[in-house]
Each structure stands twice: as C-alpha cells, then as structure tokens.
Amino acid sequence: MKQRRRIYEGKAKILYEGPEPGTLVQFFKDDATAFNAKKHDVIEGKGVLNNRISEHIFTRLGALGIPTHFIKRLNMREQLIREVEIVPIEVVVRNVAAGTISKRLGLEEGTPLPRSIIEFYYKNDELDDPMVSEEHITAFGWANPQEIDDMMAMAIRINDFLSGMFVGIGIQLVDFKIEFGRLFENDTMRIVLADEISPDSCRLWDINSQEKLDKDRFRRDLGGLVEAYTEVARRLGILNENDAPRPSGPKLVK
Known part of the structure; x- marks a missing residue:
C-alpha cells in the first residue's frame, strides 16, 4: 500500500x-x-x-x-x-462570558452577554494567538474587507444554528472558535468553513447542571473529558x- x-x-x-x-x-x-x-x-x-x-x-x-x-x-x-488556503484568523463567537473575555473585562463567568460578540485572533502559536481588529486584518493582508464580511456573516448563521441545535438537546452554546479557508475552483475563489467544530473548539454547558462538556475539562483538570x-x-x-x-x-x- x-x-x-x-x-x-x-x-x-x-x-x-x-x-x-x-x-x-x-x-x-x-x-x-x-x-x-x-x-x-x-x-x-x-x-x-x-x-x-x-x-x-x-x-x-x-x-x-x-x-x-x-x-x-x-x-x-x-x-x-x-x-483550501487557510485564512490565518480564528473567528470566535461568544454568547456567554467565559474564558479570556471574563478575565479581560472582569465579567463573572456565566454572565449572558448583551448580544453575541464576534472576535478575531491572529493564528500564531509563538505569539499565543493575539486578539486583533478588522483594521489589523486588512492592514497586514490576512483577509480583505469582503472576506471579513463573508466570515462574519457565516459566523452569525453558524451561531444561530448551533445555539438552536444544542439547546434542543439540553446544552448551552457558550462560545466557539471557527476557521475559514479560500477554496479555489477554476477561476473563482470563495470563503468556506474549514477545520472542525467539536467540543475541542466549543464551550458547551449542560443547561440544567452547568456541567462542562468541552475541553475546559482538560484545561482545568476536571477529568472525564472522553x-x-x-x-x-x-x-x-x-x-x-x-x-x-x-x-x-x-x-x-x-
């Protein structure tokens, strides 16, 4: 073989x-x-x-x-x-305060946000994936304004769908990280969802018990990840x- x-x-x-x-x-x-x-x-x-x-x-x-x-x-x-050609930006959608946004803004974890918030992070492990703005993204050529608009529009649709899907099985979608890529077909290019969506890239809490059903079980040494x-x-x-x-x-x- x-x-x-x-x-x-x-x-x-x-x-x-x-x-x-x-x-x-x-x-x-x-x-x-x-x-x-x-x-x-x-x-x-x-x-x-x-x-x-x-x-x-x-x-x-x-x-x-x-x-x-x-x-x-x-x-x-x-x-x-x-x-695909991966866009070097991680798109994070937050519905509830948890993780870094709680630390940055002094929000108690579990606090519902006024509305869903989209954040961008530059994919660079050596720099610990720093948070960046749309201005950074366009200035350094990581993505153009149309690509940013496409990613944000898809992120909102994905959040709407996932939130409904998970609440239907008793799980709250706290936040999630997604990545996008450029798919080249003949003479055209379009932005598509790439990478994965799983408990590795989402924060998922049981609605009734607030039990964590995601990678925070590993981050915080809670055990029982599998x-x-x-x-x-x-x-x-x-x-x-x-x-x-x-x-x-x-x-x-x-």
Missing part, C-alpha cells in the same frame, strides 16, 4: 495528501492541548469523538447552504476534505452505546 504524504501536522489533526487533486485526508489525533500546547496529554478516544461530532455538524451546516471544506467521513478517525464528549455525541444521536470509547481515566461527575 502506497504511503500517504503528510502535508501538515497541527496540535489535534494531521493532514495527508488526498486521493484526488484538490483533496486532503484530515486525521483526528487523540492529543489534547491547551494554552497553545503548553499543556499536553494524549486521551484515548478523543479523536474518534471529534471526528464524528464534527462530521455531523458540518453535514448539517452544508445542508443549510453554508459552504464547507467537508466532503465525507472515511472512517473512525479520518475525513475527506477539500484543500465521557463528556461521549455525552455530547450521544445527545446528538450520532453514537451508539457500542461505539462509545471506554477510557480507564476519571469519570465525568454529574
């Missing part, structure tokens, strides 16, 4: 050359990282869950007409995706009991 060529390896995923021109294979690792990889561990089963959850969300977003890089899931850990991700997948209806990873680590406290 021909060995696949590795294109890129990030903190949680590996990209391989795809079977057809213009395609890549996205492999979900079990690595858990926080604070730009200053904290790192390998948690068995995490990659499988993120693959399944991200597949489900990207499929539903695609059905709504939101363009994405996703083509199909290949197996438990891999997806076939379209090759159990939390499994609970999200179970509520979304995409994981049978027999499919669930069975870690030997700490259990999620409910």
Whole structure:
C-alpha cells in the first residue's frame, strides 16, 4: 500500500495528501492541548469523538447552504476534505462570558452577554494567538474587507444554528472558535468553513447542571473529558452505546 504524504501536522489533526487533486485526508489525533500546547496529554478516544461530532455538524451546516471544506467521513478517525488556503484568523463567537473575555473585562463567568460578540485572533502559536481588529486584518493582508464580511456573516448563521441545535438537546452554546479557508475552483475563489467544530473548539454547558462538556475539562483538570464528549455525541444521536470509547481515566461527575 502506497504511503500517504503528510502535508501538515497541527496540535489535534494531521493532514495527508488526498486521493484526488484538490483533496486532503484530515486525521483526528487523540492529543489534547491547551494554552497553545503548553499543556499536553494524549486521551484515548478523543479523536474518534471529534471526528464524528464534527462530521455531523458540518453535514448539517452544508445542508443549510453554508459552504464547507467537508466532503465525507472515511472512517473512525479520518475525513475527506477539500484543500483550501487557510485564512490565518480564528473567528470566535461568544454568547456567554467565559474564558479570556471574563478575565479581560472582569465579567463573572456565566454572565449572558448583551448580544453575541464576534472576535478575531491572529493564528500564531509563538505569539499565543493575539486578539486583533478588522483594521489589523486588512492592514497586514490576512483577509480583505469582503472576506471579513463573508466570515462574519457565516459566523452569525453558524451561531444561530448551533445555539438552536444544542439547546434542543439540553446544552448551552457558550462560545466557539471557527476557521475559514479560500477554496479555489477554476477561476473563482470563495470563503468556506474549514477545520472542525467539536467540543475541542466549543464551550458547551449542560443547561440544567452547568456541567462542562468541552475541553475546559482538560484545561482545568476536571477529568472525564472522553465521557463528556461521549455525552455530547450521544445527545446528538450520532453514537451508539457500542461505539462509545471506554477510557480507564476519571469519570465525568454529574
């Protein structure tokens, strides 16, 4: 069997050359990282869950007409995706105060925000992904005004859909991070949703108990990360009991 060529390896995923021109294979690792990889561990089963959850969300977003890089899931850990040029900006949508916005503005975690807020962060691990403005983005050529408008419009639509989807299964969407890419087709280029959407990139709280069902369980040493991700997948209806990873680590406290 021909060995696949590795294109890129990030903190949680590996990209391989795809079977057809213009395609890549996205492999979900079990690595858990926080604070730009200053904290790192390998948690068995995490990659499988993120693959399944991200597949489900990207499929539903695609059905709504939101363009994405996703083509199909290949197996438990891999997806076939379209090759895109990643815009070096992380787009964060916040609905409830948590994480860095609580620290920056002195807001108590869990405080509902007056409205959903969109923030931009420059993708640079060495600089700890600093927060930037639209002025920075255009001045340094990371994206042009039309691309920013496209990303913001999609981010708002994605937030509306995800908020409704999660509240329907008893989960509050606190905030999430998304990335976009430039998809080149013949002589045209368009901005599409890329990367992943999973509990690694969202803050998800149980509506009744406020239990954290996301990567904050790793960031804050709460334990039970795989159990939390499994609970999200179970509520979304995409994981049978027999499919669930069975870690030997700490259990999620409910």
